[in-house]
Amino acid sequence: MQVLQGKNLLRIKETNQSAILRMIYYYGPISRSDIAQRLELTLPTITTNINKMLGEGLIKETFIRGKAPNPSGRRAHPLYINQQACYFGGVELKNTNWSVCVTDFGGRILASAEGVCPDGDYDNFIWQIGRDFTACLAESGKKLEELCGIGISLPGLVDREKGILKINSRYRWIERDVCSDFARLTGYQGKITLENNAIARGLSAQLFNWDEVENGKSFAYLVVSAGIACPLFLNTSSYRGSVVDAGEAGHMVLDPHGRLCICGNHGCLEAYASEYAIINDCKKEMEQGRAGILREISKERQELTIADIVQAQEAGDLDVCRIVENAIYMLGIAATNIINFAGPDIMLVDCQLFKNASNRQLFLDYTQSSRGNPVHFKYFKTTLSFVDSDRFIGALGAAAVAIDEKLEIVM
Numbered sequence: 022m023q024v025l026q027g028k029n030l031l032r033i034k035e036t037n038q039s040a041i042l043r044m045i046y047y048y049g050p051i052s053r054s055d056i057a058q059r060l061e062l063t064l065p066t067i068t069t070n071i072n073k074m075l076g077e078g079l080i081k082e083t084f085i086r087g088k089a090p091n092p093s094g095r096r097a098h099p100l101y102i103n104q105q106a107c108y109f110g111g112v113e114l115k116n117t118n119w120s121v122c123v124t125d126f127g128g129r130i131l132a133s134a135e136g137v138c139p140d141g142d143y144d145n146f147i148w149q150i151g152r153d154f155t156a157c158l159a160e161s162g163k164k165l166e167e168l169c170g171i172g173i174s175l176p177g178l179v180d181r182e183k184g185i186l187k188i189n190s191r192y193r194w195i196e197r198d199v200c201s202d203f204a205r206l207t208g209y210q211g212k213i214t215l216e217n218n219a220i221a222r223g224l225s226a227q228l229f230n231w232d233e234v235e236n237g238k239s240f241a242y243l244v245v246s247a248g249i250a251c252p253l254f255l256n257t258s259s260y261r262g263s264v265v266d267a268g269e270a271g272h273m274v275l276d277p278h279g280r281l282c283i284c285g286n287h288g289c290l291e292a293y294a295s296e297y298a299i300i301n302d303c304k305k306e307m308e309q310g311r312a313g314i315l316r317e318i319s320k321e322r323q324e325l326t327i328a329d330i331v332q333a334q335e336a337g338d339l340d341v342c343r344i345v346e347n348a349i350y351m352l353g354i355a356a357t358n359i360i361n362f363a364g365p366d367i368m369l370v371d372c373q374l375f376k377n378a379s380n381r382q383l384f385l386d387y388t389q390s391s392r393g394n395p396v397h398f399k400y401f402k403t404t405l406s407f408v409d410s411d412r413f414i415g416a417l418g419a420a421a422v423a424i425d426e427k428l429e430i431v432m
């Protein structure tokens with residue numbers, strides 16, 4: 022975490038406030054002297070800033086039994102964030118699905134909803150999420166004006182400053198003014214922040230699972246969804262978000278003579294191991310009269326899902342097992358490449374296939390064997406861990422973008 026010293030007093034004040042609030046967010050309950058020590062700031066600076074945040078209700082202090090709060094005893098009271106200080110909205114678009122949620126300041130989900138837009142049409146998508154976000158907000162018992170911010174995340178290249186999606190090659194959407202469209206449909210007049218969904222999910226890990234990443238100076242967040250991305254985050258800097266932007270790992274070429282990818286190259290990771298590729302491979306098997314167990318499981322479904330595929334694999338569908346194992350093999354090579362190249366201290370893996378314990382083990386076997394790679398990743402001391410891929414992890418990631426924005430701009 023960075024603190025500033027210098028002549029631009031307003032900037033210094035903003036940065037210090039943000040750093041102090043982040044400390045309380047990550048480490049709370051935490052004492053004033055601990056914050057001062059960690060940030061190398063003076064206790065009076067800490068106290069002034071903290072009194073302001075206490076006054077605004079952003080943070081609270083723990084009451085210590087038997088010790089009445091008085092001006093001299095205050096410092097002993099550890100601080101933590103006030104979960105009910107403000108509320109946030111999150112929206113993720115992924116593949117043909119979308120999910121929305123309303124959370125409190127601590128990232129606790131108050132209400133959530135999800136849906137499918139099979140045709141992938143932008144106007145349909147945005148209209149549906151606008152309508153269902155409004156319903157979700159009503160269910161949470163909060164009002165639009167109570168929201169401190171809304172985060173929207175989706176795959177592709179985004180211009181966060183302008184709130185515009187530059188390009189999404191899967192949907193073939195170009196230059197979409199997502200934030201303005203969402204504001205128009207919902208009537209929300211507050212801050213809406215657009216972010217790439219892999220970065221959003223990484224931010225969510227940083228905010229809500231700090232204990233998993235705090236022991237590393239850097240962490241990579243490998244997300245396998247419609248596409249595959251692996252943004253890299255620094256824990257030691259105040260630099261917000263990822264240092265390698267969205268980390269588009271999906272178009273890493275693993276076989277130059279391999280399958281054609283949507284990007285026009287051959288043998289990209291995404292052509293074998295994205296959810297889109299796995300689902301398509303399984304659909305082809307079903308069309309050819311194979312994958313009988315999966316056909317039975319998914320016969321009443323509008324859309325085949327990764328959850329169905331994992332279920333069929335667990336039930337012993339050999340055609341599905343083959344496809345899943347091949348995808349995991351490719352993911353193992355890719356993860357090892359990333360670790361060899363970037364050497365992050367921690368790699369978090371967010372992939373629905375790893376709900377299954379034997380799939381996790383297979384992935385670990387492939388990354389820990391040096392197959393396909395000359396360098397064994399263990400020499401980088403990278404700790405691998407799996408993210409519990411809950412249905413609303415993406416919407417929560419989007420809300421994390423809005424919460425992170427609040428932590429950055431405290432004033």
Ligand SMILES: [Zn+2]
Nearest residue numbers: 272282284289
């Ligand atoms: Zn590609």
